[in-house]
Amino acid sequence: MRWLLAIAALLFALAAPASAQGRFVEFDQPADIGQVHVTVWLPPGYDRDTKRRYPVLYMHDGQNVFFPKRSNFNKVWAADKAALKLIESRKVAPFMIVAVDHPGATRYLRYFPTRVVSGAFRQGIEGFAKGKLAGDDYLTFLAGTLKPEIDKRYRTRSQPRYTAVAGSSMGGLISLYALTERADVFGKAAAVSTHSPLIDPGLLGQQPAMAEGVKSDWRRYLSTRLGAPQGRRLWMDHGTETLDANYAPYQAVLDEGVAAAGWTRGTDFESRVYKGTAHEENAWAARLPEVLGWLLADWKK
Template sequence: MRQLLSYGLFGVIFFHLFFPHNISAQSVDTVYFSLDMTEPISEGWLKHGTEIVGIRGDQSPLNWGNTFEASDPDKDGIYEVAVPFNLHSDSLLVSFKIKVDGVNNPDDGWQKGRNHEAMIYQGVKNKVTLKWADEPPQAPTTITGQVEIFRDFQSDNLVPRDLYVYLPPGYKESNQRYPVLYMHDGQALFDASEIGQEWRVDEAAEELIRAGEIEPVIIVGIGNTQNRFDEYTPTEQVWRYELNRISSQERTTFPEAFAGNYISTEGDTIRFKTKHDTLLTMIPGGQFWQPLIPESEHAFFLAQAGITFTFDVKETEVNQVVASKPTMGGDGDLYGGFIIKKVKPFIDQNFRTRPEREFTSLGGSSLGGLITLYLGLEYQDTFSNLLVVSPSVWWDGQMIISKVNELPGATNQHIWLDMGTAEGEGAVESAKALNKALLNKGWSKENLNFVIEEGAAHNERAWAKRVPDMLRFLYSKN
């Protein structure tokens, strides 16, 4: 998670897992979600009190990384939660899904199907009633122009995925060769029927090319897979903290013996207590006790954060606890090799491309923005232009900034870098830090275009608004 507040790294991670809800004094309109979870309860995999049920979405205070928790005090299987949104205009379109945080759940606890959507209006009581089995209707295709799709494109080391190839106006009628822009998350670029939202790259390209504002270009969308998180991260992220007891141990029976206060080397304090034989935790900077799920006699799982607390027990003394998460990510180099060795040769062989470095670009958003900059710097002889959109700079202790700092100097590459002010606390600050690192290495305003978009959230609709300027940056005839 992003390092944002005055707490140490350990505390910051906890803070943003549980308390990302920073509601300002602007107009606040609340959506009352009613979530019918009777089906998974009857199926036996969802049990009251052991797992967290809630909403994830694309507009603050919702996000796709943390669950906004709902409650079911009546134990009737109907969970309720009120989510307050800050509206900067008369209405706001929100995408969302039900998420269950726990262990051994189908689809990792994600509601199946495409994302749901709701329009929120100022001054109106907004209510959404949703069953676990509900799926939104399939949207009609929104492809503009000519887009060819290659299903289940094979890889030697990674799972198959779809390729989406946009061809510019006049492609079939000419013998011209074209520059190529390769982009990650291909199913989100051209067709809203795929995931419910799109970047509208095809509409923007068609309009700008026909207006003569940009050179005609082939745009290749490389579809993501269920392994997106691993493929779009360059390094493995190890999350492990040791905390030492700073309070006296009151009991010697378990789990009561675990109760007390523990501190990390970064200065973050976490508290544990028991209630009715259940161990609960209070995270740094938090205001609420969170129940823990027993994994073994000495290990407990915090479902919403995916963290396991393992207590070090010596006879009956407990003086240390280890907080850990499974190692994540690290297949970025495999994914990069797939693009270089499989995707690009296939495109160059089957379409009239200009395969040289000066005509080849790479782009993506979020983790796709992270992997774009990483692979762009790794393959400087292949990519001359990079679209680094809303990048996940926070990954692995901001390793991408460290990679930039290790460069001997600026590369001969043009970079678009951006971030929206509504993408979460610290997002703009991290983008500014990356921009500063690039400038310190010798990039200038002529080859580094840094954009801070006021009010822009972390979703396809926000990126779609910036796509025309991205294409002008890469292919403007001027």
């Protein structure tokens, strides 16, 4: 009998970590923008507590969120690990993560915040990128197709306060854009290593007039579209190495524009600089618990 109990205990110990880590569900979502692969992470306890409803964090570049083998650079955000750390420490209540794959070659077009630029500059970007800026189409997919599907399949808390969006680089841009353009859906956004120059910062360095034009477009956009926070929360950050080394002058314009719209730093929005960090997934994974700990701090129940 004793050896049977020992085997049972061993089997339980081997099985426990799987359920304790949550579980993944993957599916392909048909859409007007083309079929999109989606990975859902359900936190521990989702299958056990069938009455509980969960906030949801939507993340872009889904290939790089969970699984190194699917990632572009064999490194990931490890977002499920960051979520577990926050949940286990009771800093944030259990929540779901929905990772949305990028489309590959047309990623830049899909994640571009369309309304930020206009006129000849927009036409020039589309000509260089060889396609239509599709940020609005992507937001329509997220808000009008994917979110309703997630709300139908899972026990979510569907209000904007409990719906967050996060991404890095161009994914940071589209996250900020989602918070601005679809405040009826998204109440929180993390724009990590935000690609605030919008285009190649090396080109902007060679053309000061164009760089000033980007800053002017940001000022116009934020002053006319962002509005007062009204319960929304926004995190922005960047490093100081590799591509992130170019972001500070443009991020300063974003910080000023957000504050001018009535957002209070430390309460409604945060903007951080991570000295010595580069534009890559390991750096983002390292600070993700801090990012989400601040952004999702009111997800307590």
